[in-house]
Amino acid sequence: MSGYTILEHRITNLAKQDGYKVSDNTIDILDFIREIKEDPFPFNFGVEVAVEGLDKLLFDAGKEVQKIATTIRHELTSKAGIIDSQKLTVCIIILGKLKYGAYLTVEHAGKDIPLNLIFNTVNRFDVGTNDVIYTTNANLSG
Numbered sequence: 001m002s003g004y005t006i007l008e009h010r011i012t013n014l015a016k017q018d019g020y021k022v023s024d025n026t027i028d029i030l031d032f033i034r035e036i037k038e039d040p041f042p043f044n045f046g047v048e049v050a051v052e053g054l055d056k057l058l059f060d061a062g063k064e065v066q067k068i069a070t071t072i073r074h075e076l077t078s079k080a081g082i083i084d085s086q087k088l089t090v091c092i093i094i095l096g097k098l099k100y101g102a103y104l105t106v107e108h109a110g111k112d113i114p115l116n117l118i119f120n121t122v123n124r125f126d127v128g129t130n131d132v133i134y135t136t137n138a139n140l141s142g
Contacts, residue, residue, distance in 0.1 A: 002084045003137040006092045006104070006119065011131040014050075014093070020127055022091045023050040029057055032090070033072065036079045041086060048089040054118075055096045055108040069117035076118070077140055084138040100124055104134060 013019040014026070027035070032051045035042045043049060054072075061068040076083075083090070096108035103116035120141055122134040 002087045002089060003135060004090045004092055004119065004140070006094060006098065006115065006122065006134040006136075007132075008098055009052075009093050009095050011128065011133075012091075012093060020131065020133065022093065023048045026050040026052050026093065029053045029072070029092075033075045036083070037075070041082050043086060043088050046087045048091060050091045050093055052093045052095075054092055054115075055094050055106045055113060058106075058113045058115075059108045059111060065113060066117060069114070073118045073120075073140060080138040080140070088138075098132065098134065100132075100134070 007020060007022075009015050011020050012022045014022060014024070027049060029051050030053070032049065058065050058069060094106050096106040096113075098115075099105045099107060099112065100122075103114060104119060104122050105112045105114050105116075107113075118140065119134075119136050122136045125133050125135065127133050
């Protein structure tokens, strides 16, 4: 499936041997955004990319979180067509605790950061005892 999978680091194979399988090769969110803007597109057909640092970036943005999140959403949606046609799966690895109520947030350093500003509608899947992943398509619309 092309698109985005959002999950906590603690449930991945990066944190535990029997964790949810993600690519061992990780890339920082800003590097990922920089790379998807390259021509030609730098990722091979059907690969999975593990992206880290989103929650920290948004936390560090402070009062500018909405502006930064909107910019990230714009950058990602502008490449939705190629991400989808290349069948790229992007795993967004979150260090904090994901929470799903009215919308998806991440608790990072004691602060709730809204992820819906980027990912809008997500689908929730239980993948183990107390282990949940969230997915959305390349257009970030569920």
